[in-house]
Amino acid sequence: MSHPPPGSAAIITNRSHTKFLLQQKREDHGILQYRGAYSLFGGSIEDGETPEEGLKREFCEEILDQTIVDELVRQNTLWRTYRLKGIIYAEFVCHIFIAEIDDLVFEVWEKILEDTNIITEGKAVIVKKEKLLDLLKNPKLFVGSLDRVIKEWLTEQV
Numbered sequence: 750m751s752h753p754p755p756g757s758a759a760i761i762t763n764r765s766h767t768k769f770l771l772q773q774k775r776e777d778h779g780i781l782q783y784r785g786a787y788s789l790f791g792g793s794i795e796d797g798e799t800p801e802e803g804l805k806r807e808f809c810e811e812i813l814d815q816t817i818v819d820e821l822v823r824q825n826t827l828w829r830t831y832r833l834k835g836i837i838y839a840e841f842v843c844h845i846f847i848a849e850i851d852d853l854v855f856e857v858w859e860k861i862l863e864d865t866n867i868i869t870e871g872k873a874v875i876v877k878k879e880k881l882l883d884l885l886k887n888p889k890l891f892v893g894s895l896d897r898v899i900k901e902w903l904t905e906q907v
Contacts, residue, residue, distance in 0.1 A: 758788075758792070758845055758898075759847065760828070770873060770875050782892075830843070885899060
């Protein structure tokens with residue numbers, strides 16, 4: 750039995766933790782359960798990659814703005830490794846990173862990310878913390894079990 754590849758994903762927030770950058774998957778996504786669902790940026794780690802390298806590659810594949818990608822890579826810190834439940838695999842290992850972006854830079858990103866062509870697998874959604882907490886009440890709105898990861902991180906920030 751083959752094991753699923755591990756993954757890397759990032760919680761992206763401004764330094765004051767009042768806004769969060771999520772990815773909302775396209776409505777025509779190949780996996781029915783992912784259509785319109787919220788996700789963190791990231792994905793599977795390829796053979797020979799470290800979790801950091803895999804996340805950087807995923808940023809480059811998913812975000813077509815090199816300035817944003819470079820800042821995300823600079824600001825990334827490994828937070829925790831989880832065993833998550835998913836759709837494709839019953840369970841997989843996922844390395845969760847935190848990218849805390851300067852509040853002023855984050856504001857600039859909000860304007861840039863209004864261009865839906867920058868995100869390759871859907872659209873960028875910047876949500877205020879209150880809205881995120883509301884979305885987290887319905888785990889079916891999130892890819893895999895990423896809602897659990899986000900909730901746990903938010904709980905630790907209090």
